[in-house]
Amino acid sequence: QVQLAESGGGSVQAGGSLRLSCTVRRDTSTTYCLGWFRQAPGKEREGVATISTSTSSTFYPASMQGHFTISQDNSKSTFYLQGNNLKPEDTGLYYCAAKKRAYNSYCYDLGDFRYWGQGTQVTVSS
Numbered sequence: 001q002v003q004l005a006e007s008g009g010g011s012v013q014a015g016g017s018l019r020l021s022c023t024v025r026r027d028t029s030t031t032y033c034l035g036w037f038r039q040a041p042g043k044e045r046e047g048v049a050t051i052s053t054s055t056s057s058t059f060y061p062a063s064m065q066g067h068f069t070i071s072q073d074n075s076k077s078t079f080y081l082q083g084n085n086l087k088p089e090d091t092g093l094y095y096c097a098a099k100k101r102a103y104n105s106y107c108y109d110l111g112d113f114r115y116w117g118q119g120t121q122v123t124v125s126s
Contacts, residue, residue, distance in 0.1 A: 010121075
């Protein structure tokens with residue numbers, strides 16, 4: 001069973017930066033897509049970024065490009081989300097997630113993530 005746990009959330013002033021971390025326990029013989037999602041109060045959950053454990057290829061929805069950066073350790077047991085120049089609208093609960101990369105599927109597909117962390121709160125004040 002895949003297990004994930006986020007850390008690094010907190011409060012930051014507008015224009016500041018945060019780096020979130022996610023530790024992953026998984027079958028290392030299988031390729032996974034790893035991702036970050038967020039949900040603001042009153043809003044639907046949205047994808048922030050994804051990365052492949054095999055190739056480290058990354059994907060960002062258009063609205064997130066230039067705003068966040070996803071990366072992973074060489075061990076593939078920890079991955080990160082770096083946010084710079086944060087704005088109050090970035091406030092929300094941030095989740096890390098994972099899914100097996102099924103045959104003929106790609107990590108830029110933000111659907112069907114099966115495994116989820118519990119979330120870490122990010123609050124950006126003006």
